[in-house]
Amino acid sequence: MTKSGFDIKKHFLVPKHTKVSEKEKSEVLEKYHISVYDLPLIVKNDPAIKELDVKPGDVVKILRKSPTAGEAVFYRCVINV
Amino acid sequence: MPEERIEEPEPSVSKRIGSIQFSVFSPKMIKKMSAAKVVTPELYDKEGYPVDGGLMDIRLGVIDPGLKCKTCGSKLKECVGHFGYIELARPVIHIKFVNLIYNMLMSTCRECGRVLIPQAKIAKAKADLDKIEEESGIESRRLEIRKVISSMKTVNKCPHCKAKQHKISLEKPTTFLEEEKRLSPIEIRVRLEKIPDDDVFLFGMNPIHIRPEWMVLTIMAIPPVTMRPSITLESGERSEDDLTHKLGDIVRINQRLFENINAGAPEIIIEDLWDLLQYHITTFFDNSVAQLPPARHRSGQALRTISERIKSKEGRIRHNLAGKRTNFSARTVISPDPMIGLNEVGVPLVIAMKLTVPERVNDWNVSYLKKFVEKGPEKYPGANYIVRPDGKKKKITDETKEASLEELQPGYTVERHLLDGDIAIFNRQPSLHRMSMMCHRVRVLPGRTLRLNPSVCNPYNADFDGDEMNLHIPQTEEARAEAEILMEVQTQLISPRYGLSVIGCIQDAISGNYILTKGLTFPKEEAFDVLYSAGIKDFSLPNKEKITGKEIFSAILPKDFNFTGHSRSKDEKGSDKVVISNGKLTEGVMDKNNLGEGSGLLLRNIHKKYGKEYAIKLIGDIFKLGIQVLIRYGFSTAISDTDLPSDAKAKINEVMENVRKEVDELIVTYRQGNFDAFPGKSIEESLELKILELLNSARNKAGELVANYADKESHTMIMAVSGARGNLINLAQMATCVGQQALRGKRIDKGYNKRTLSCFREQDLTPIARGFITNGFKTGLTPAEFFFGSMTGRDSLMDTALRTPKSGYLYRRLANAMQDLKIEYDYTVRNASGRIVQFEYGEDGIDVSKSEKGIVNVKRIIKSNL
Numbered sequence: 019m020t021k022s023g024f025d026i027k028k029h030f031l032v033p034k035h036t037k038v039s040e041k042e043k044s045e046v047l048e049k050y051h052i053s054v055y056d057l058p059l060i061v062k063n064d065p066a067i068k069e070l071d072v073k074p075g076d077v078v079k080i081l082r083k084s085p086t087a088g089e090a091v092f093y094r095c096v097i098n099v
Numbered sequence: 100m101p102e103e104r105i106e107e108p109e110p111s112v113s114k115r116i117g118s119i120q121f122s123v124f125s126p127k128m129i130k131k132m133s134a135a136k137v138v139t140p141e142l143y144d145k146e147g148y149p150v151d152g153g154l155m156d157i158r159l160g161v162i163d164p165g166l167k168c169k170t171c172g173s174k175l176k177e178c179v180g181h182f183g184y185i186e187l188a189r190p191v192i193h194i195k196f197v198n199l200i201y202n203m204l205m206s207t208c209r210e211c212g213r214v215l216i217p218q219a220k221i222a223k224a225k226a227d228l229d230k231i232e233e234e235s236g237i238e239s240r241r242l243e244i245r246k247v248i249s250s251m252k253t254v255n256k257c258p259h260c261k262a263k264q265h266k267i268s269l270e271k272p273t274t275f276l277e278e279e280k281r282l283s284p285i286e287i288r289v290r291l292e293k294i295p296d297d298d299v300f301l302f303g304m305n306p307i308h309i310r311p312e313w314m315v316l317t318i319m320a321i322p323p324v325t326m327r328p329s330i331t332l333e334s335g336e337r338s339e340d341d342l343t344h345k346l347g348d349i350v351r352i353n354q355r356l357f358e359n360i361n362a363g364a365p366e367i368i369i370e371d372l373w374d375l376l377q378y379h380i381t382t383f384f385d386n387s388v389a390q391l392p393p394a395r396h397r398s399g400q401a402l403r404t405i406s407e408r409i410k411s412k413e414g415r416i417r418h419n420l421a422g423k424r425t426n427f428s429a430r431t432v433i434s435p436d437p438m439i440g441l442n443e444v445g446v447p448l449v450i451a452m453k454l455t456v457p458e459r460v461n462d463w464n465v466s467y468l469k470k471f472v473e474k475g476p477e478k479y480p481g482a483n484y485i486v487r488p489d490g491k492k493k494k495i496t497d498e499t500k501e502a503s504l505e506e507l508q509p510g511y512t513v514e515r516h517l518l519d520g521d522i523a524i525f526n527r528q529p530s531l532h533r534m535s536m537m538c539h540r541v542r543v544l545p546g547r548t549l550r551l552n553p554s555v556c557n558p559y560n561a562d563f564d565g566d567e568m569n570l571h572i573p574q575t576e577e578a579r580a581e582a583e584i585l586m587e588v589q590t591q592l593i594s595p596r597y598g599l600s601v602i603g604c605i606q607d608a609i610s611g612n613y614i615l616t617k618g619l620t621f622p623k624e625e626a627f628d629v630l631y632s633a634g635i636k637d638f639s640l641p642n643k644e645k646i647t648g649k650e651i652f653s654a655i656l657p658k659d660f661n662f663t664g665h666s667r668s669k670d671e672k673g674s675d676k677v678v679i680s681n682g683k684l685t686e687g688v689m690d691k692n693n694l695g696e697g698s699g700l701l702l703r704n705i706h707k708k709y710g711k712e713y714a715i716k717l718i719g720d721i722f723k724l725g726i727q728v729l730i731r732y733g734f735s736t737a738i739s740d741t742d743l744p745s746d747a748k749a750k751i752n753e754v755m756e757n758v759r760k761e762v763d764e765l766i767v768t769y770r771q772g773n774f775d776a777f778p779g780k781s782i783e784e785s786l787e788l789k790i791l792e793l794l795n796s797a798r799n800k801a802g803e804l805v806a807n808y809a810d811k812e813s814h815t816m817i818m819a820v821s822g823a824r825g826n827l828i829n830l831a832q833m834a835t836c837v838g839q840q841a842l843r844g845k846r847i848d849k850g851y852n853k854r855t856l857s858c859f860r861e862q863d864l865t866p867i868a869r870g871f872i873t874n875g876f877k878t879g880l881t882p883a884e885f886f887f888g889s890m891t892g893r894d895s896l897m898d899t900a901l902r903t904p905k906s907g908y909l910y911r912r913l914a915n916a917m918q919d920l921k922i923e924y925d926y927t928v929r930n931a932s933g934r935i936v937q938f939e940y941g942e943d944g945i946d947v948s949k950s951e952k953g954i955v956n957v958k959r960i961i962k963s964n965l
Contacts, residue, residue, distance in 0.1 A: 050927060055234060056934045074234070086953070087943030097234070 026065055035066045038077040038093070046077065046093055060094035072096045122308035123196075126318040134158045134170040134181035137321050140350040142339065154346050159183050160325040180323025185349070187317055187380075188356040189373050190284040192273045194381040194388060196314035201269045203291060203302060203311050206251035209277075210262035212293025214301055215251045217258040225300060244303045271390045273377055284377075288315040319380065321346060341402040345383045345394065352376045427454055427572045429549075433527075434563050436550040437726055438634070441602060441715050442588040444525050444539035444570065445550025446517060448479060451543045454572050455483050455514035456521055462509055471515040472504055479516055479543075486512040517541050517572065522579045524571040524586065525551070527559040531910065534558035534594070534601055538586035554608075554722055555588060557696045558601045589711035595948040599703050600714070603696035604722050606823050607734070610814075611725025612689040613821035614732055615648035618671050621731075626651050629731065633723035648728075649684045655720050657709055658682040664699055667692040668820045677701075691822025694721060703951050740815035741834040741877050747808035751801050751835050755873055758797035759866065762790050766864050787846065790864070791839065794871055798838040802831035809834065837872035837880070840891045846870050847887055856883055 026032050038046065047054065060067060060078055067078055073096065080092040135158040141150045149155040155162075158169040160180030168178040192200065206215055216224060224247060232240040255264045265278045275282040291311035299306040327340035339347075356372045382394040385406035393401040409415050429450045436445050446454075460468055474481035475495050485493050485503050488510040495503055507513070517523075521541040530536055537558065544550055549568055556562060573579045584590070594601040604612065621629060626646040630638055638654040640646055662679040669675055670688045677687030693701040706714040743751075768774045769786050777785040806827050809816055815833075818824045832838065840847055847870035853861040859868040867873065870887040874880050880888060919931035926944045928937035940946075947953050 050925065050935060050938075052933065052935065055236075058935060082942070084942040086941065086945065087939070090939065090942035092938060 032066055033080050033082040035070060036079050037070050037072055038079045043077045054095045057093050057095040059097050061099055062096050063099070067096070074098050120308060123313045124320060125310065125313050129182070129184050129318050129320045132182055133184040133320070135183040137183050137185045137350055140347045140354065142343070142347070143337075154321065154343055154350065155324055155329070156183065159321065160323040162324050162328040178325065180325030182323055183321035184318050185321060185353060187319060187376070188353055188360060189376070190288050190315045190317045191377050191380045192284050192287070193314050193316050194272060194384050197269070197273060199302070200287065200291070200311075200314055201267070201275070202248045203294065204267050204275065204287065206248050207290070207294050207298070208257035208260060208262055209264060209290065211257060211260040212290065212295065213257065213259040214298040215254040215257060215264070216301070221298070221301070241303060244301070247301065272388045273381060284315050288312050288317075291315065316380065319349070341404060342383070345379065345402060345404055348379045348394075349376065349383060352379055425571060427574055429454055429570045430567055432548045433561060433566050433568045434548040434550055435553040436544075437553055437608075437722055439542050439550060439552055440540070441552045441554050441719050442539055443542040443552070444523055445542050445544040445546075446523070446570065447547050447549070448543055448545060449547065450570070451517040451541070452476070452479055452481070454517050454570075456517060456572060457486070457512045457514050457574055460507060460509050460511040460513060465507065465509065468513045468515070469504060469507060471513055472500065472507060475500055480518055482513050482515040484514040486514065517543060519543055522573060522582055524573065524582055525568060526571070527561050527566065527568045529907065532596070534591050536586065537588050537591050538582040539588060552719065552722075553605055554602050554718055556605065557603070558591065589715040592706055592711055592714055593703065593948045594697065597697060598947045598950040598953050599697050599700070600706065601696055602715075602718060603698075603702055604694040604718065604725060605696070607729050608722040608725035609691050609694055610734065610818055610821050610823040611727070611729040612652065612694055612721060613668070613817060613823070615725070615728045616652050616684060616689045617648070619648035619728070619732070620645045621648075621651065622646075625731070629727050630654060630724070633720060633727045635720050635724070652689060652724070653683045655717065655724065656682045656684070657713075660705070660708065662701055662704055664693055664701060666690050667822050690820075695822060700951055707951075734814055736815045736818070738877060740810065740813040741830065741875075742810070743805065743808050743834055747804055751804050754797055754800045754804070755836065758793055761793055762866055765789060765793075786864070790866070791846065794839050794866055798831070798836055801836045802828060805831040805834045833876045835875045837875060837884070837888065840870040840872060840887045842891060842894055847890060856886065858883060
């Protein structure tokens with residue numbers, strides 16, 4: 019929440035971000051045969067994950083609404099700036 | 100999801116690059132790799148022979164035929180050239196390293212040369228850098244280094260020797276100032292020398308490969324003659340390369356500097372010469388430094404030195420390495436020919452006799468190929484060359500013809516003229532998508548233009564107002580097979596952008612089919628004739644005296660085709676439904692919605708059900724049918740098409756009169772101060788909006804009246820309704836009222852002080868004073884109206900002229916950024932280094948070119964599998 023009391027996470031353009039558990043994380047990496055840093059990145063202090071308690075190397079799951087696919091799953095790896 | 104990972108096959112490479120190391124030349128290294136020391140600016144002696152120790156010294160390589168290189172002993176073309184060096188009288192800063200030098204001066208101690216980071220923190224800083232590189236690559240390491248450096252700029256006391264640090268500033272391009280006092284390159288070099296090897300790592304350099312002081316030149320490498328060849332002009336005079344000119348300047352000034360120093364000349368003179376040497380060496384590396392005047396030829400043209408050779412569009416990389424040129428290609432003006440197939444290209448005879456296809460001679464085709472050789476290069480179809488098995492090419496001429504015929508045997512290759520049916524790749528720039536390069540079959544035709552079926556104009560975005568296109572003839576069996584399977588027109592039919600046919604009927608073909616299916620009837624004999632002259636032979640018509648257009652159109656549809664859709668226009672009964680059942684068009688009319696490119700599912704469904712070959716043939720047939728109908732029907736447009744009955748004219752005048760009054764009233768209320776503003780807008784803005792709204796509705800009303808009253812059978816109307824060309828607004832503009840001219844979304848308000856033209860009063864807000872054109876094109880415009888029209892016309896012309904290069908550059912950046920993206924077998928989109936960009940292509944994993952308008956028709960798939 020910003021000083022103005024505006025919560026960007028409630029804005030309709032901001033998709034839902036959740037932290038991925040260690041178990042799920044290794045499943046994702048196994049599924050795509052990649053290391054964490056081959057995932058798309060997200061900066062640690064990105065406003066959408068500010069209150070998520072994540073550290074660099076964690077994976078964030080993003081659920082996006084898509085006009086064609088209904089809901090699309092996306093993963094991002096947290097990094098420092 | 101496949102459980103097991105698919106192993107990539109080991110590509111067959113004979114040598115693999117293990118690593119690449121970039122570094123800076125050390126003075127030692129320059130000396131070691133040099134073949135000669137350059138001491139004199141002279142190039143040639145009196146005999147025209149290169150001077151020893153000059154810039155064209157033959158130890159640096161040879162560019163004269165007949166001479167031998169003194170270093171490697173090889174002749175011209177064999178010798179790749181060798182570097183030389185010159186010893187500089189005073190050190191000079193290398194322009195390309197100025198920023199690095201500046202950073203290092205600022206972040207190291209002026210006394211002890213150590214980095215301005217406390218000893219305890221140095222190890223941690225290094226470890227941090229390594230960690231960042233491991234985590235997110237070399238690029239982020241560089242970013243981090245930049246951050247470390249900028250953090251040291253504010254330190255004013257050395258943490259090692261406690262010496263006070265002064266502020267250093269850079270006066271571009273190459274002068275460093277410490278507290279307003281100039282630092283000479285000698286002093287700078289001394290400071291850089293003091294930086295210990297351990298601290299150099301913090302600047303992102305490995306001191307084995309790069310020592311900071313090497314960025315201040317004491318010795319300069321002279322590039323080999325082979326990369327700056329001189330050319331002999333027709334007059335016998337020699338013209339030297341730009342680089343040689345520049346090097347001559349450097350050597351000359353360097354010598355003068357030496358002489359002055361030895362003679363003990365005053366400091367001012369020496370410094371002037373030193374600066375001059377700095378200038379010459381700077382422009383030798385880069386002649387487009389912002390703060391320096393570029394070095395010029397005597398003619399005033401700027402020299403092209405090393406940076407300019409590499410940089411930008413005309414540079415080595417984009418022009419020579421990324422830009423390839425081909426043989427076996429042709430380019431001319433294009434023109435339409437609806438009678439050739441969609442996948443054909445009409446090639447002029449003259450071109451067909453210049454472009455060739457190599458055919459390998461074997462036992463079975465000797466006699467066939469001999470016929471071509473016999474005809475020679477002058478008669479069509481002949482051959483231009485024969486190629487011996489050892490690769491030697493032999494031109495066929497009248498003299499050599501007999502001998503060539505004699506020696507032709509299996510193993511030879513004949514380069515014969517283009518024949519009908521040969522494979523060619525046809526292309527129009529800008530090649531923005533894959534449909535800009537398609538494979539066509541050659542059709543040799545008389546004339547001097549390349550011909551294409553007007554249906555394929557759309558994918559190429561071509562018209563015939565002078566457009567030129569390129570033709571390439573693949574020369575190997577593999578290339579031909581690839582072109583045929585991947586690039587032929589029919590394989591490109593469904594757009595990967597929107598999943599509909601990119602090829603369809605245009606213009607006359609649409610109006611023709613519209614007229615045909617709207618309710619035309621032909622006597623039986625003529626119906627047959629129409630179909631036959633469209634080149635359709637396999638059809639059946641009902642045995643009746645009168646045959647309707649719908650029946651004729653149905654004759655070319657497949658017998659088991661079913662379709663329902665909507666047309667753009669209404670049929671005789673006023674419905675827009677189109678029904679085809681069992682290959683019969685029972686309801687509706689054919690117009691742009693079903694026949695045009697990128698609209699409607701008719702063509703998409705045909706392609707799906709009957710395949711690409713059939714689809715392409717059908718589009719061609721429908722096209723030709725439309726044209727044949729128009730030929731019989733007679734089709735043209737006339738000014739009388741825009742005639743209106745007098746009561747329509749009266750009604751339109753009434754509308755115009757009403758709106759004029761309404762606007763006048765608005766202006767009066769505004770002048771009286773009674774006009775209320777809209778929320779968030781000023782009074783003036785609200786008034787403008789209100790007026791615009793009124794005028795637009797007036798134009799629309801007039802347009803509706805025109806649409807209602809104009810002759811529905813007029814050809815202009817048919818074109819507008821069927822979607823062949825133009826729309827109802829165009830018709831209304833011709834018949835009654837052109838409407839409001841707008842600049843940047845506003846009524847025209849610029850020009851003179853408080854008025855648009857001097858024939859209006861100041862502050863005149865009436866429609867006619869602000870660019871509303873009440874007249875139509877037929878009645879004619881008043882001078883003021885014409886001027887307003889020209890204003891918007893010029894504005895839109897400017898706009899397109901400015902937008903094209905902008906969007907071109909945007910496209911270039913996008914294409915370069917995405918060129919390595921690829922969909923893997925698990926549907927992820929990844930780049931060349933295997934990093935994921937999308938987890939499922941387009942978030943839904945749909946291949947649009949296999950869909951119908953981006954949607955997968957699940958119902959039909961189920962139905963067809965029942």
